Amino acid sequence: MSRQGFHRHLPALPAALPAFSLSRRIGHPYQNRTPPKRKKPRTSFSRLQICELEKRFHRQKYLASAERATLAKSLRMSDSQVKTWFQNRRTKWR
Numbered sequence: 541m542s543r544q545g546f547h548r549h550l551p552a553l554p555a556a557l558p559a560f561s562l563s564r565r566i567g568h569p570y571q572n573r574t575p576p577k578r579k580k581p582r583t584s585f586s587r588l589q590i591c592e593l594e595k596r597f598h599r600q601k602y603l604a605s606a607e608r609a610t611l612a613k614s615l616r617m618s619d620s621q622v623k624t625w626f627q628n629r630r631t632k633w634r
Contacts, residue, residue: 583621585617585625588615589615589616589617592611592614592615593611593615593622593625593626593629594629596611597626597629597633601626601630601633602626602630603622603626605619608622608623608626
C-alpha cells in the first residue's frame with residue numbers, strides 16, 4: 541500500500557489541539573470527601589486485667605462466646621474488648 545493510500549483511512553486531525561494545562565492539582569483527590577469519624581481513644585487495661593487475660597490465653601487460645609462473656613464480666617470489661625484482646629494476642633503469638 542502506498543503511503544498516500546495508508547493515510548487516506550485515518551481521520552483528519554483538528555487544526556489546533558488545545559494547549560495542555562501546566563497547572564498542578566492541589567491536594568489529594570480524596571480530600572473533598574467528608575472527614576472520617578474520629579478513632580476511639582486507646583483502651584488502657586489494668587495490670588490485673590492483663591495478667592488474668594494472659595493467664596487465660598496461656599491455657600486457652602480461643603474462647604467460646606459464653607466463656608468470653610464470663611471472663612469479661614469477671615474483669616469488668618466488655619465482651620468486645622475481650623474478643624479484640626484475644627484476636628490481637630493471637631496475632632502477636634503467631
